[in-house]
Amino acid sequence: MKKVILFVIDSLHPAVLRRILSEGNAPALAFLAKHGTYFDRVVSSFPTMTPVATSSMITGTWPDRHRVPGFIWYNEEIRKIVDYGATLQSILKIGPKKILRNLLIKLNEEHLNPETPTLYEELESRGYSTGNVNFFMYRATHPHQAKIPFSLSLATGFRLKQETVSGPSHLTLGQLVHPPFSGRLTSYPRGVFHRFGFNDAFSGKIVAQLIREGKQPDFTVVYFPDNDKYSHYYGPLRTGPSIERADQQVASVLDEFGSWEKALEENVMIVTGDHSQSTVGLSEEYLIDLDHALKSFKRLRATEEASEDNNKEIAICPNERMAFIYLLQRKSEILPEIVSILAKDPRNAQIAWRVSENRYCVIQGGTEKRLFFSRTGAYQDVYGQSWSLEGDLSVVGAQVTREQIIEFEKYPDAFNRLFSALEARSGSRVVVSAASGYEYLAVGAPIHPGGGSHGSLEEEDSTVPMIISGMSVRLEHPRIIDLYPMILEHFGL
Ligand SMILES: [Zn+2]
Numbered sequence: 301m302k303k304v305i306l307f308v309i310d311s312l313h314p315a316v317l318r319r320i321l322s323e324g325n326a327p328a329l330a331f332l333a334k335h336g337t338y339f340d341r342v343v344s345s346f347p348t349m350t351p352v353a354t355s356s357m358i359t360g361t362w363p364d365r366h367r368v369p370g371f372i373w374y375n376e377e378i379r380k381i382v383d384y385g386a387t388l389q390s391i392l393k394i395g396p397k398k399i400l401r402n403l404l405i406k407l408n409e410e411h412l413n414p415e416t417p418t419l420y421e422e423l424e425s426r427g428y429s430t431g432n433v434n435f436f437m438y439r440a441t442h443p444h445q446a447k448i449p450f451s452l453s454l455a456t457g458f459r460l461k462q463e464t465v466s467g468p469s470h471l472t473l474g475q476l477v478h479p480p481f482s483g484r485l486t487s488y489p490r491g492v493f494h495r496f497g498f499n500d501a502f503s504g505k506i507v508a509q510l511i512r513e514g515k516q517p518d519f520t521v522v523y524f525p526d527n528d529k530y531s532h533y534y535g536p537l538r539t540g541p542s543i544e545r546a547d548q549q550v551a552s553v554l555d556e557f558g559s560w561e562k563a564l565e566e567n568v569m570i571v572t573g574d575h576s577q578s579t580v581g582l583s584e585e586y587l588i589d590l591d592h593a594l595k596s597f598k599r600l601r602a603t604e605e606a607s608e609d610n611n612k613e614i615a616i617c618p619n620e621r622m623a624f625i626y627l628l629q630r631k632s633e634i635l636p637e638i639v640s641i642l643a644k645d646p647r648n649a650q651i652a653w654r655v656s657e658n659r660y661c662v663i664q665g666g667t668e669k670r671l672f673f674s675r676t677g678a679y680q681d682v683y684g685q686s687w688s689l690e691g692d693l694s695v696v697g698a699q700v701t702r703e704q705i706i707e708f709e710k711y712p713d714a715f716n717r718l719f720s721a722l723e724a725r726s727g728s729r730v731v732v733s734a735a736s737g738y739e740y741l742a743v744g745a746p747i748h749p750g751g752g753s754h755g756s757l758e759e760e761d762s763t764v765p766m767i768i769s770g771m772s773v774r775l776e777h778p779r780i781i782d783l784y785p786m787i788l789e790h791f792g793l
Pocket of ligand 1 (some may be wrong): 311528532
């Protein structure tokens with residue numbers, strides 16, 4: 301049985317990958333594409349944020365099932381905002397120790413639904429070995445000792461002395477958790493200037509070493525984080541150089557097998573992204589200031605707990621080009637007020653909320669357009685999901701054919717993705733998704749004027765390319781959750 305390696309390049313943009321392949325600047329990816337199947341448009345989760353999308357990939361479910369709603373979200377169970385470290389200011393405000401704990405332990409062990417098994421858990425329970433290199437979703441049953449580098453523990457006060465992280469049989473998380481290799485690890489790019497080993501070169505070198513030492517697991521996920529930073533800074537359409545650097549890491553992994561042909565004889569190689577990015581405008585009008593728009597409501601602060609005493613009305617949780625506005629009290633009163641404020645702004649492409657059990661409303665900012673939808677009904681989409689509808693379909697850029705098939709274009713899989721964002725955990729909320737070129741500003745929001753951003757329902761944030769090589773696949777309307785059954789099937793499960 302062939303082993304499987306899944307390479308995930310953060311924020312991989314389909315048009316840029318196409319371009320560098322045609323220019324001959326990504327030889328390893330070009331080799332895999334030539335000997336495999338190339339998908340140009342694989343639909344990601346909503347919000348198009350890394351923790352949400354990677355949870356979808358590793359569990360084969362959307363956030364309504366896997367329960368990781370966003371990068372920043374309100375946790376009704378503890379009545380507090382959860383943030384995995386969106387900005388340096390929020391890290392300092394919330395406390396580096398807490399952020400690190402959220403990211404390293406709670407994301408996998410508390411937030412990710414225990415009832416949606418990960419690929420690692422499924423494969424390991426059938427006797428296959430699995431591995432994870434720097435990918436943030438790694439829940440499985442093997443205990444690993446985490447070691448916090450001295451400079452990081454000094455900065456964060458975070459000590460993991462008695463702390464174990466459970467993961468697949470092989471787990472590398474930068475310098476925090478790494479395998480007991482002999483020798484050379486210290487020559488890998490590490491330390492504070494290399495994000496403690498959370499970088500492409502570190503990821504590539506660890507996998508290469510696993511292969512060289514005969515320790516390659518049956519299934520390995522390898523995460524390349526660098527492209528996300530590059531894309532945020534220079535804009536998604538200028539990410540050629542950083543994707544080419546990820547390509548060099550893939551090449552160095554292929555090299556370990558003696559020849560690239562031999563690598564494919566022994567392995568299935570998959571390359572994809574978690575989400576993509578789109579360009580945001582440079583001037584201030586491209587920032588939709590939610591704190592300002594919703595200033596008449598009492599907003600829950602990052603470190604606060606919602607309680608009867610402090611009377612907080614809303615929690616604003618910005619996720620770049622989308623935001624959750626959670627309603628904490630007087631819900632039926634403040635919902636229409638919030639919706640009518642947001643509806644006046646044409647920069648809000650969609651504003652959505654749950655009207656009642658299985659009935660959702662979406663409106664388009666700056667217009668009177670309105671659409672209601674429910675799960676199951678007379679209309680089918682291309683994914684085989686059925687819906688009932690009422691109102692103006694142009695709110696989500698969809699059309700209905702004569703055969704009552706719903707076709708999405710600008711907002712792929714819109715109903716399912718809106719539904720799953722509205723139903724990811726308990727808590728009443730309004731969801732907003734920004735029009736092209738805009739992103740949300742609020743306390744704690746990372747912003748990228750003139751650079752790249754993501755999070756929205758829109759196609760450019762939402763679709764990633766995927767190369768599958770070394771195994772034949774047929775997928776007519778691929779989505780990132782399709783990886784899960786495909787990989788299990790490869791292993792005969
Ligand atoms: Zn990002």
